[in-house]
Each structure stands twice: as structure tokens, then as C-alpha cells.
Amino acid sequence: MAAAAIWTFGSTPAQAAEPEIEANASIMIDADTGQVVYEDNTDELLSAASMSKMMTEYIVNKAIEDGDISWNDEVAISDKVRELSLQTNLSNVPLRQDEAYTVEELYEAMAIYSANGATIALAEHIEGSEEAFADRMNQQAGELGMENYEFVNATGLNNSTMVGYAPEGSEENAENMMSANDTALLAYHLLDEYPEVLDVAGVPKKTFKEGTEEPIDMINWNKMLPGLEQEYEGVDGLKTGTTDLAGNAFTGTVEQDGNRYISVVMNAETKMSRFTETAKLYDYAERELESRTLVEKGGEIDGDSSIEVDGGQEESIDVTAGEKLELISSEEIEPEYEIAVSKNEAPIEKGEEVGTVVVTNSEASYVQGGEDRTEVPLTAGEAVDERGWFGNIVQSIGNLFSSVRHAAAGK
Template identity: 40%
Template sequence: MKQIKKPLALALALLMFFLPIFMINPGQAQAVSPALNLDVKSAIMVEATTGKILYKYNENQALPPASMTKMMTEYLVLDAIKKKKITWDQKVTVDDYGAFLGKSGSSGVYLAKGDVHTVKELYEAMAIYSANDATVMLAETVAGSENEFVKLMNQKAKEFGMTQTYFANSTGLPLADLKAFAPESADRDTVMSARDAAILAKELITQHPEVLETTKIPRKIFREGTPQALKMDNWNWMLPGLVKQYKGVDGLKTGHTNAAGFCFTGTAERNGVRLITVVMGTKSFVSRFTETSKLLDYGFSNYKMQPLLAQGAQISGGENAKVNKGTAKEVAAVTSKQVLYPVKKGEEGAYKPKAVLQEVTAPVKQGQAVGYVKVVGPNGKSDEFLRPIDEQKAGGTLVAKEEVEEAGWLRLAFRAFFGFIGDIFSSLGNMIKGWFS
């Protein structure tokens, strides 16, 4: 009996070891996370332009994000500015809610009821100093109430594919701290995963890159030139001139509550490589920056942006896209821009572009999308990305090199007729060939 148990135990041990390997999607390479010894609850690092994951740890667990919540508030404010729903110089009068947070003891710029400030002043207070009182005033300005603003936040999170996120308010504060001002629709506190925070950061700096012009400011004066002037030191101590400065850092958002611990979504650029990092649940104010430095050190030391294709290039085996109802049956497919892709140093030759084409219907305009570039990595596998849409966009778009006009009915009729005749002769040829084979 003992002789049977020993081989059985060995077989079970081998099964447990190899089972995770068998479960990996054979068409996708998983992001290999090096041993960085991070002291965090969760973390992720991605290349910012593609969303390719370079490091991950417990990245899908929903956790309290604290003031990293404000990245969505920043996005929606900048969106409202872009769509001209509000303006930078628009005046905002502080109400009871703003005044309540102004004296609540949380991060803020001590707003008082009846104070008047511009949207720009409040936005800078939020983005630089993480001011909760300024944040709720911006939320109300954009949507009429924080309750309505939160609906916009959750709607946008769904659009972005943030599957492990729920927004309860615009600030990330625990609902209990808001007392009577807590949004009536909120039934639980805000949560977000590290992956979702990276998705949000990527959308924010991609759609509104101007955000970095504010988040990179290390210090600013609120109410400058008045007796109530307040010095705002950026809570992101990795900015130049601050305690934990790190070359290339220009954002993005810190966060802290008792439940969340110390969190940080950072971004930095060096030598044409922009990285986004997220650490959640670190143990001290400084440790979130120490752990982020470990990620950035690894990322910048090991990865580079590799040119794979020039603008206007064609891909072997995918030179032409099919055209339906056009004067031509095909159109040349070329890259819309230079294809740059993040690769690990030493693996520059391991990545190859592949054309994924779609049939288009005439008329086709020059520059019209006809497919995309799929980047295939070592052993023919794809890398891991934040979302499927990021993988699809990572290699860029293939576009029509020239116009293709819509064919007239007579040409289409002749084409259909001769195609029909061709099919008949092809079938007869195959039949005769079969008789003598």
C-alpha cells in the first residue's frame, strides 16, 4: 500500500506544478513578473502608449484607492473643458458641502461657504494638493451635484473596461467621513484594482495629456496675493526638487486613507519610454515612492521602444485589403504611422508584425482604416495587455494607400457574370481532374 501511495503523491505534485502552465492561453505570453520584492497589496507597471504589461502582482483585486479616485474626476473635468461645458475662468461659489470638507481635517485648501474661485484654481488645488473641498466643487460644477457626477464616473469606468471599479464619490474619501453629504446613490465605499487604476491613468494621459502640465508642478500658492494664501506642496514626492525625486516623473496621483494604506499611480518618461506604475496598500507615506522606484528602475533598465515598421510600410503577406463593390478588388494597406513597440532589451529581433485586414466596401478614401498591425512576440505568442482593445491598437492602424471608387452597376454585373462563369469552369475542371486521378 505504501508503494502505491508514493508514486501517487509524486504524480499529484507534478500535476499541481504543471496545471498553471496548461491553463495559460497558448496564444498569449503572460507578463513575467521579476522578483522585485515589493511590499504592497497589489501593483502593476505598463508601457503607456500600448498598455503592454511589464509587471503585475495581485493586479485584479479591488481595493480602496483613496485619492487615486481623483484621476477620474480630473478626466471628467478636462472632458467638460474640451467640450466647452465649463471654462477655466468660470467662477464657482463654495456651498455647504465644500465648506464642510474645507474644515473636515482631510486634505484641502480650507474653502469657506461663499468663497468664489475659478475652475482653474480649484482644478490645480485638486491635481497638485489633492484638495477634497476643491474636488467636490468641481464635481458639482460639471454635473450639478456630486450624486450625478458619480453616475458619470461609473459610466466612464464601464466604457474604459474597468471591471473591478466602483466609485462612491468624487474624492475617494470613506462615505462615513462625508456624513450627511454622502451621495445618496452610494451603497458602499469606492474600490479599484491596480489594473483599473492603470487603465484610468492611460486614458487620462492619452486623451488629456495636458493633465501632466499640472501634475508635474511641485509647488504652487493657492489664494496667492491674499492674507489667506496657502502653500500647496505636491503630495507626489517623486517630482523634481522634492524629497524622493526621480528623473522623468511628471505625475500622477497619490492616495491615503486608513483602509487604503498609502497608494500611488505614477508616470515617468525617459529616452522615449513612458511608463505607468500603480502601487496599492503600502505601509507608509514614503514607502509608496520607494516601491514605485523599484518598478521604474526595472522598467527603464530592461525595456526600450523598438521601431518595427516605418510610416507607409506594407507587411509581407498582408499587402492588400479586399474591396467590395469597388472599381478595384483590392487596395494597398500601409501603416498609418511608424510602429514603435516596447521590447525587452536583448529581444529586439524576436517581435514581428502581422497584418490583420478587414474587407471594406467602396467608396474607400485614402487613409481609411482597413485593418491593424498585430505584433507577435517570441514563439509566435502575443504579449499581455491591460485590455483587448490595447492589444489591437498596440501595433497601430493599417490604412488604404489610395482611393477606390465605387463601381457602377454595369461593371458589377459583368464582374458577377464572369465570376459565375469562372466558377462553373473551375468546377468542371475539378470534376474532370477527379475522373483521371
């Protein structure tokens, strides 16, 4: 048996004026929930350039989590990787075939310095070939819920720049494509499932193969990191990208006032303007946005939240929100609640989910889907046992006398 009740406490006020971002597409989301707090042209398929290395990072971390590879694995350097790693017009660390490189070293070169040869070496180590790895990238994108994407290689380079080593079966001038929404969704999953990626992506400078005869100083292309040209307080990731088709792109993340945001700026005018446009988003978040608590975990919904119970020793029990519900907004939100009960038959355990609490006027949308409805579980605040045969007899007698009284009153 199910029931529903609605309590209304006002409406959602208008949002403050948003910044104007000078780029082809841009988006900013709350990293904890995926709530979209700014968006412009987020569904157009655009070149992702090296931002697509976030997918390679995701797959590397997943392969380690699954036990398929380890950080200490030594990675063989193929002729293809050796040749590509020597291309000084591309972001690279030169790789030798008579040198030992671990997964961890190559991953750092990829995440910090966007090293393309190192990225392909990791792809070959995991899947045997870059072609097979590109297939896995596309498969993984679908599993993450991405909708507007196409991966043709592990790096995000245009195939034509790969000196004849582009993956077989892909077009000569093809390169990886994603929408701003899907780029943000990829970053959301990367940080949600593997937050430790920031331990590497947030490193401003590091020496590759330090202590050897051929050390290479790597300076992160993310110039918003501490100590770099466009340092912005709280920025600790995530990935830049540049090709002729992509222009200048950047997926960033910042932590400020207890909130973490993920931003994407695609096809900005210059390498530096991708950071100044990102700073506009972060300034807006710092100035205008705040996390607002709509429902407290364990809290009553309307001041007197209870539901009737069928077949229980008690006729009703208190119910509470099973999770805390927060939204990012520039103004206070007076929510409208809808409580839907899915279970009210005894026995019910304390803390058991018995329905949902839905905020119906949030006007919130999420990078992973779920527009306009924000919900948390409704849980039992106390346990209630079944009445048993004796309780049922007592209840039946009570109901009988109640019926008699009502009948008599009607005469």
C-alpha cells in the same frame, strides 16, 4: 472575397527578470498603447483613496471640453464644503463663503494638494450634489471600460471621516474602490484624452490664492516630482492616495528614453515606500524595456506584399501597413504575421483599408483589453480602377484562350 496568408519569422524570447514590488497590487503600462509591461494581483478590488480623484479630474476636463463649465466659472461654496475644508486632519485648503474661487483654482488645489473640500466644491458645481456626482463617476467608469470599481464620493475619503457630510445613500464606512488594472485604465484614458493634466499634476509647489490676505502654500504629495524628497527623473504625475483601508497608494507616470509609462502601486507599507516601490518599476523599465518596431507604417510586411484584385485594371496591387506597430519588450521580437484580406474587389483607392496585419505571437496584453493579438490596418499601396466593359471583354477573351490552351495541352 477574403483571403489570408501567414508568414512566420521566429518566436518571442523570454522576458528579463521582473522586480518584486512590496505592495498588495501593482501594475505598469505603456501610456501610448496601454500595453501591460508588469502586473501583480491587478484584478482585486482595493481602496483607491485619493487616486479616485483622477476620475473627478477626468469629469472636470470632459465637462469643460463639452462646454458645460469653464475654467473661469466662479464656484459657490456650500455649508458642507466650508465645514469639510476646515478639517485639518484631512488634506485641504480652507475655503470661505465670502470669497470667489474659480474652477481652475479649485482644480489646482485638488490635483496638486489633494484638497478634499475643493474636490467636493467642483463635484457640486458640475452635478449639483456629491451624490449625483458619485453616480456620474460610476457611469463614466463603465463608459471607459472599467470592470472592478465602486465610487461612493468625489474624493476617495472614507465616508466616516467626512464629519457627517458623507453623500446620502452610501454606507457610513464606505469608500471608493478600484482594482489596480482599472486604476491604470483610468489613468490611461486621463492622459490619452487630456494630456494637459500633467501641466498641473506635475507642479511640485504652488501657492493657493497667491497675492490675497490668506495665501496657502501647497506642496504636492507626489514626492517623486522635481525638487521633492524622492525626486525621480522624468516623473511628472499623477496622484497619491492614503486612508486606513487603502494604506499608501500611488499612480505615477514617467517619461524616459522617449517612452511614457503609467504605474500603480496599491497598499504599500508607508507613504515613502509607495515611491520606492514605484522607483523599482521605473528602474526596470529604464534598464530592461525598449520599444521594438514590428511593422513600419507604409512598409511591406514580408518583403513582397501584394494581393490579387477582382475586376480591376490591374490583377494585383501592393499592400502596406497602415500604421506603425510597436511593442515594449526586454528582448528583440521576431514576429509571426497573419495577413487577412477583407477587400480585394476594384475599385480600390490608394491608402484604403483592405484588411489587417496581425502579430499572433506577441504575448502582449493591454489594460483596455485585447490580449495576445496585436493588429494594424492593411492598406492599398496604390489605386486600382474597375476594368470596365471593354476590359471585361478582353479579360474574358484571355480567359477563353487560356482555357483552350489548357484543354489542348491535356490531349
